[in-house]
Amino acid sequence: MPVLWTESGSEGTKVPWPYKSGLNIRVADDPPQAGPIPEQITEEAGITADWEDDFRIEPLVKEGDLVAQGAPVFRSRRHPEIVVTAPMAARVATIGLGAGRRLSRIVFFREPDAGRHAYDTGAAHKLEYPEAVREILQQTGLWRLLRSRPFGQVPQPGETPSAIVVMALDTRPSAPDPRIALKGRELDLERGLRALAMLTSGPMFFCQDMGSEVIDKDLLPDGGKLIRSPRQHPWGLAGHQVHALCPASPNRPVWDVHAEDVANIGAVLETGLIPETRLVSVSGPELREQRLVRCQPGADLRGLSFGLAKPGQHSILSGSALDGHEARWLGLRDRQTTVIEGQAGGHRHHWFLSALQRASRPLPIIPTAAVDQAMGGVMPAVALLRAVASGDSETATRLGVLSLLPEDLTLIDYVTGAGERYSDMLATLLTRIAKEEGL
């Protein structure tokens, strides 16, 4: 059912807004949310990047080196300020670089004795100078957890966003509840929010569900607004919140970040140590048991689901069943791994049967209630999807496509069962727009 959405500003006013709606897809049982959550540091961990990311790096360690948890392991060649740090105390196993020193993957083997790397937070500790905060975020690698829209890149080192959206709501199927991740970390969260607020000249939106306040409204920094949304997909995706609250454009970038990462930023500023784990859900129809664990970033997904999988062929996804992709290591911003049935090999039909099902062009979208709900119910969904499908960048931009990323259309892909995925079409369109903008 649609739920009335209210926006409560720092002054406590409530502004009614059209009905939001959504669809919750149930893929498997949700992991039990109560009880103790085990910590599981897998024996291996990896940091990967796609060829398209074009992430050119300069390694700061060699294969075989021992690295402390949180110690710098490489930095960006384009922006040497941005550093990536070791996800756990480990020995560097392999450094895989592609042509042009593009990062392909770096793999670590666990060595608990290597310890933890402590940073001198110095000037940033007191939260007085934005530049100091910016610098410490870039030094500790936490900068990469921020995502800048349009186009979903890691923000440029000197970029000032027009708004920041903090997500304390995740509605992907079987996603871990951010409330659990933030339990007992209110001080870290508050500190992190204050630090981030220094980096923007605009507002900061803290998105949460309709329940009790995750953070006291009075503790939000100046310009902070608490946004309540129904626990219905896709409202737990940052893209739809950005689209509704503060549309992104090339000269007005908007950042989004998960609330747990904000708490980690707060913790680093306080202690100088990067927190070792994040809350991750291990779930899927091919597991005997669904569970939540605390594991390191870049954890080995096979290690996480080891001993839990049902017999048979299956694929392990980093991310949810809707927006995940097959992977060996937990993705940069992913907080769940899903084990689904393996994709069966190609089955050849008679040409006539294939012609009845397959089209020379992808089948069109039919504007049903499901489509409206899968896009959240408040935007002209069909017009936007038609613009994306036909590659009409002008109309799509007018309707706010620059606030969205491919993950925001994965629910549409699921709902329409379309042959051609809208998320892929959006990725192509965004790449083209970025090129036209000269980015």
Next chain:
Amino acid sequence: MIRGLWDRETVALLFLAALLPLTVTWLSVEGFAEGGRLVFLLVFAGLWHLVFMLARAQPPSFAGVVTALAIAILAPPDLGLPYLLISVTFGVVMAELVFGGWGRNVLNAGTVTLSFIGFGFPVAAWPELAVHVGWAAIPAALLGILAGVFSARVIAGAAIALGIAYWAGVDLSEVLTAVMVVAVLLVFDPVTSATTRVGRWLYGALFGGLVVLFTVYWAGAAPIQLSVAAALLASLAAPLLDEMAIAVWLAQRRRRLG
């Protein structure tokens, strides 16, 4: 990664399922002779879908069944076979298949076929629909809303427009059965309706308003004829209504978000 079931053909099948009460009532009232006509139209429309599948690699759609059903129920019964075939060909091919099949068409194939008959063969007598068939349109509409195929906003918009006319003293008793059947078969088709929230209200209201206008001022028109004319004009206006709704949405957004 995983994929749902709601592709085009599932929606078409749900559309058909929603029309079942209407179909069954119509068959039970009209008898098997009319049923034979439906089968003939199904085969003929199916042939065109097959031609486009082979020539253009365009998969056939169950939406063709809805079109055949609409034509079987609403077309003049004593229209000669050649005229019927020409009209159906014009509607199915020119309104739907050349655009890329159901989902890419601007106008409903049934609406275009029936309008073509109306313009091209004005002397053909339109059928008189039994009252039962009109009543059966109500469960069909409800099933359509439940399945998410029909928009409740379109239906409410049309109901409000007709309600206002009734309240103002317009006598709709003659045309109401035909209006309800045409609405369910042709007007509520999700593809050719408006697609935005406000657009859907306006689209429904426009259809209702046009029906009222034609009832009052179009002397001598058969109920089906005037309903189909209203359906045609409303579908033609649907993209415009969407554009208006989007323009208003964008203006509101600019005001609120800058």
